[in-house]
Amino acid sequence: MKILSINYSNFRNYKELFLEFKKPLIFFIGNNGEGKTNIIEGIYLFSTLKSFRDNLDEEMINWNSDYYYIRSEILKDVPKIIEIGYSKEKKKKIKLNGNELNRKADLIGELKTVALTPTDLKIIEGGPVERRKFIDTFLCSINKNYMESLLEYTKILKQRNKALKEKNVSYNELFAWDKMLSERGSFIKEEREKAVLKLTNYFQENLTNLSMQKDSFEIKYRPNIKENNYLQKLNEKRDFDLKMGFTSVGIHRDELFIGKENLDLTSFGSQGQKRSTVIAMKISTYNYIREVSGVYPILLIDDVIRELDAKRREFFVSLLKNSGQVFFTTTDLEGIKEFISSIKENIQVFKVEGSLVKEIYL
Numbered sequence: 001m002k003i004l005s006i007n008y009s010n011f012r013n014y015k016e017l018f019l020e021f022k023k024p025l026i027f028f029i030g031n032n033g034e035g036k037t038n039i040i041e042g043i044y045l046f047s048t049l050k051s052f053r054d055n056l057d058e059e060m061i062n063w064n065s066d067y068y069y070i071r072s073e074i075l076k077d078v079p080k081i082i083e084i085g086y087s088k089e090k091k092k093k094i095k096l097n098g099n100e101l102n103r104k105a106d107l108i109g110e111l112k113t114v115a116l117t118p119t120d121l122k123i124i125e126g127g128p129v130e131r132r133k134f135i136d137t138f139l140c141s142i143n144k145n146y147m148e149s150l151l152e153y154t155k156i157l158k159q160r161n162k163a164l165k166e167k168n169v170s171y172n173e174l175f176a177w178d179k180m181l182s183e184r185g186s187f188i189k190e191e192r193e194k195a196v197l198k199l200t201n202y203f204q205e206n207l208t209n210l211s212m213q214k215d216s217f218e219i220k221y222r223p224n225i226k227e228n229n230y231l232q233k234l235n236e237k238r239d240f241d242l243k244m245g246f247t248s249v250g251i252h253r254d255e256l257f258i259g260k261e262n263l264d265l266t267s268f269g270s271q272g273q274k275r276s277t278v279i280a281m282k283i284s285t286y287n288y289i290r291e292v293s294g295v296y297p298i299l300l301i302d303d304v305i306r307e308l309d310a311k312r313r314e315f316f317v318s319l320l321k322n323s324g325q326v327f328f329t330t331t332d333l334e335g336i337k338e339f340i341s342s343i344k345e346n347i348q349v350f351k352v353e354g355s356l357v358k359e360i361y362l
């Protein structure tokens with residue numbers, strides 16, 4: 001799987017930009033604030049339809065415009081065209097090979113990406129919400145049913161909470177919602193359980209390599225409803241929920257433990273340990289997708305390489321030797337020259353400056 005070319009129109013700082021990719025390893029080099037991450041953000045949208053910066057679509061529209069449009073030609077057995085357009089009035093429109101998609105979920109799986117960005121540290125430091133987001137983003141990017149179930153669950157939960165808060169709901173109505181919640185919730189729980197179990201093995205191997213055998217942390221899924229009695233738990237809590245005005249049990253309260261011997265990494269980890277852990281987690285999703293789908297997902301590495309010490313860079317070099325297409329951003333090549341010298345013939349480099357992106361030759 002690879003991206004052959006991308007057009008950006010009125011996307012972030014780019015009024016018009018066309019990029020063609022001819023090598024597997026693509027670098028964007030430029031000073032701070034020139035628009036490197038914006039390019040990677042655009043690529044990520046083709047796979048998840050969402051920004052990894054938690055930004056809204058409105059915020060990605062160029063300040064002098066009222067819409068953005070991005071188009072990519074990808075190669076996945078056969079060439080395919082993905083187009084995404086957004087304006088406040090028309091909302092988001094997605095086309096695959098010229099045909100408009102009615103459901104967002106229909107784009108899932110077309111372009112698989114794994115992004116490593118500095119904001120990933122939130123997964124360690126940001127608490128249960130960020131950790132659930134990590135699992136959800138990953139599963140949504142590969143599993144249509146998961147994405148749809150999660151969207152439905154969230155919608156029903158919102159309605160249930162609103163009714164609970166306003167206290168204008170009958171037991172019968174609640175029961176109808178509870179059945180829907182428990183159906184989706186049980187499915188989501190099962191999928192999370194399976195995924196984390198599978199990620200764990202890759203994670204531990206990656207972390208061992210990244211920490212030079214020093215660290216061995218665990219990731220463990222801790223569902224809020226542990227037994228196989230989702231509906232019963234909702235029923236048990238119904239009076240309590242009515243009193244409190246929100247839904248107190250369910251997958252929206254699941255946790256993902258990261259640490260050792262019941263000590264969370266946030267409470268004892270060094271900066272370097274946290275960074276390695278997050279990279280090990282992200283790369284484990286890469287390993288997972290690779291194994292399950294048989295294709296190399298596209299790797300997006302935003303500003304990460306330079307932060308790593310020499311040993312950890314070795315991990316990346318060996319990863320890159322066994323990967324597909326990879327996009328990097330970095331301020332300059334100083335400090336990573338050594339890192340890229342062994343892979344020079346596979347590299348394409350773009351200089352990003354003043355909203356212009358020019359290919360340069362090393």
Ligand SMILES: Nc1ncnc2c1ncn2[C@@H]1O[C@H](COP(=O)(O)OP(=O)(O)OP(=O)(O)O)[C@@H](O)[C@H]1O
Pocket residue numbers: 011012013014030031032033034035036037038039059060061062063064303329331
């Ligand atoms: N909607 C928008 N319209 C126009 N320009 C925007 C928009 N959103 C962000 N920008 C501009 O994009 C630039 C930031 O781009 P980006 O985050 O890609 O930089 P970067 O090259 O990755 O920088 P760094 O090296 O600091 O990470 C800023 O100069 C900002 O003003």
Ligand SMILES: [Mg+2]
Pocket residue numbers: 036037038302303329
């Ligand atoms: Mg950046």
